[in-house]
Amino acid sequence: MKHFLKTILFLVIGFSVRSQPPESIDRSYYAAPLKIPFFLAGNFAELRPNHFHAGIDIKTQGRTGLSVFAAADGFVARIVISPTGYGKVLYINHPNGTTTVYGHLEGFSNLIDDYIRTIQYEKELFAVDQQVPEGRLPVKKGELIARSGNSGSSGGPHLHFEIRKTKEEVYLNPLLFHMPVKDKTKPVIQAIMVYPVSDDASVSGKQSPQRFETVLAGKAYQLKVKQTIQVSGKIGFGIQAVDLLDGSPNKCGIYSIKLSIDNELIYSFTMDDLVINESRYVNSHIDYERAIRSGLRVYRTWLEPGNKLNIYDVIEKHGIIKAKDDQLYQVKYEITDAYGNETSLAIQIQSKVIKTTPKEPKGEEFKYNRNNRIRNEELEFSVPEGALYNDVDFLYVRKSAFPKFYSSVFQLHNPYLALHFACPLRIKATNLPPHLQGKALLAQIDPATGKILSATGKYVDGWVEGNIRVLGNYTLAVDTIAPKITPLTIADKKTGKVADKIQFKISDNLSGIESYRGTIDGLWVLFEYDSKNNLLSYTFDKKRFQFNKNHTLNLEISDYKGNTKTYKTNFFK
Secondary structure (H helix, E strand, O other): OHHHHHHHHHHHHOOOOOOOOOOOOOOOOOOOOOOOOEOEEEOOOOEEOOEEOOOEEEEOOOOOOOEEEOOOOEEEEEEEEOOOOOOEEEEEEOOOOEEEEEEEEEEEOHHHHHHHHHHHHHHOOOOEEEEOOOOOOEEOOOOEEEEEEOOOOOOOOEEEEEEEEOOOOEEEOHHHOOOOEOOOOOOEEEEEEEEEOOOOOEEOOEOOOEEEEEEEEOOEEEEOOOOEEEEEEEEEEEEEEEEOOOOOOOOEOOOEEEEEEOOEEEEEEEOOEEEHHHHHHHHHHEOHHHHHHHOOOOEEOOOOOOOOOOOEEEEOHHHOEEEOOOOEEEEEEEEEOOOOOEEEEEEEEEEOOOOOOOOOOOOEEEOOOOOEEEEOOOEEEEEOOOOOOOOEEEOEEEEOOOOOOOOOEEEEOOOOOEEEEEEEEEEEOOOOOHHHHHHEEEEEEOOOOOOEEEEEOEEEOOEEEEEEEEOEEEEEEEOOOOOEEEEOOOOOOOOOEOOOEEEEEEEOOOOOEEEEEEEEOOEEOOOEEEHHHOEEEEEOOOOOOOOOOEEEEEEEEEEOOOOEEEEEEEEEO
């Protein structure tokens, strides 16, 4: 019956609504992947830059190397080793049609390590994404599979743990499966946002979004400054809130939000599950501009038309109300965590008609549901259908060139407008000398300082072209400087003893490290790359390395523009 009602709702309002919770999966199917008390650094669907958090982050007592165990019977289906993202990660498929994921690992069990290390040496690569044949690496529930770590883009030692529906490619909330997490702490409401959505709308007499701080009063929240908020026109709401779990100060994501106007539910979501390829819609689920400007993450509880998230239970009129003359409205939020702890906020708003000044368009209207383009003799930029979440008055300005760059500066709106996917940009290379064509790239710059914020692209037939994910000011730059290599545990051009690990700091000034290759005595060796610390490390492999002799080390690092740095030395080990 519930699924039928959701289908009817979808047909009526034209928006996706969330799938059914994973009721067919035994909630006791999975064992805890760590045998320590569970305290979380992050929970499911927590708001992260450009994505929802896909699992739970289990604290490992500030240490690495803790034993990690298979949550259920199955087999290793995939092994990924990367200097970014989840770092070293295992994917285990289970007979019930799910996959568990174990990320930021320090290393694997001996059997798994031997398997993937052999592949790394065969391919002569540190970073690999290896599909494992079914049954090649079987595991039992509770079997040791790995050691916890801090690899990839991890900000501190922890285990990232996920449960997924394998074929459907859907993340499931691990806290619904009897993970040993204790939580009697209610979510916290920090502020409410009120948005003028239409051109004739206002909030407290202003035509811009207004933020109102809240305080806890007894068991519920109220406005810090008691007031009835004056509004006019079409209005949307947002809420700044976090979930807290017992024994941890970390601010986690909200499981469920309900918004009612005069006791009528107009918006709600529940984070039981999430379609994997919809995660970037988080940039519409939140107030993206406020997140970029101030770092504050506000749940937008009204829907932009380009938001195709499949998490919403109720969406009445996109979560937007039309304030009528002198009418008083009761607005209520109810916020619940995965363990049933609930808090609420009630406010009043009142319609009050004010004269508003129509906003003069400053640019070209870009629509979310069509292909948009800027094209002239110097620049071509496309924003395809689906790249925007809402229609926008898109600002484009050509500015003077900076001395160290090779084109004018082109302002493409501003970095506070989210793009759902990367969009193609081309800039004419009119001032670029032929000998620098292979070194050219698109550079996003700070218009005040000229500092390069990001770079991408390549020279093609008189243009420099690439795909950009962030709007802002762009120009042409070149990268002619080779990466930098700094030895940490070995002396340059001197034969001497070294410890059990050879380490280097490596960095690049602009285009970024593309590849690295280390050999000892002419044979490739496995240098591991930790990109967040710019650290390259080789631990002597007892199975492959010949000890008690002099050796020659050769290390070569290249960036994305073909600039290469070589380091060579001798050592005894």
